[in-house]
Amino acid sequence: MEKERRQQERQTAEPPLDAFELHSGRNLGRVVDLSTEGFMLFSEELLNADSLWEFRLVPAQTIEGIEEIRLGADCLWQRPGADGQHCWAGFHIIDLAEEQAQALKRLLKGHG
Known part of the structure; x- marks a missing residue:
């Protein structure tokens, strides 16, 4: 059994969050769960x-x-979806400006 490495508990993203690549504007998918990390x-x-x-x-x-x-x-890991066309991917946040960090905390609080 793999040991849980997360420091923060993740919350289901409600309402849904779409993830766009910043520079191209490409929609990369939907955030399934989220934490401050x-x-x-x-x-x-x-x-x-x-x-x-x-x-x-x-x-x-x-x-x-x-x-x-x-x-x-x-991106720490990825697993192909059942259809082989999509994937699940786990990300660790490594760059977050202070005002963005505060916005993320407010967003998570709004979900709770």
Whole structure:
């Protein structure tokens, strides 16, 4: 049994959060769960583990005045979806400006 390595408990992302690649604007998928340290993404495309990404996480509706959160994240792992076309990917947040960190905390609080 794999030991749980997460420091923070993750919450289901409600309302849903879409994840966009910051520079291209490409929609990479939907955030499944989220914490202040990381998130799991269900992606429309196969993502590589050990890759770095810059994201805009955009809630389906504005929460606590938050329209988006910008962050950098490291893809720690990925598993292909059952259809072989999608994937599940786990990300560790590695770059988050202070105001974005505060927005993420407010977003998580709004979910709770």
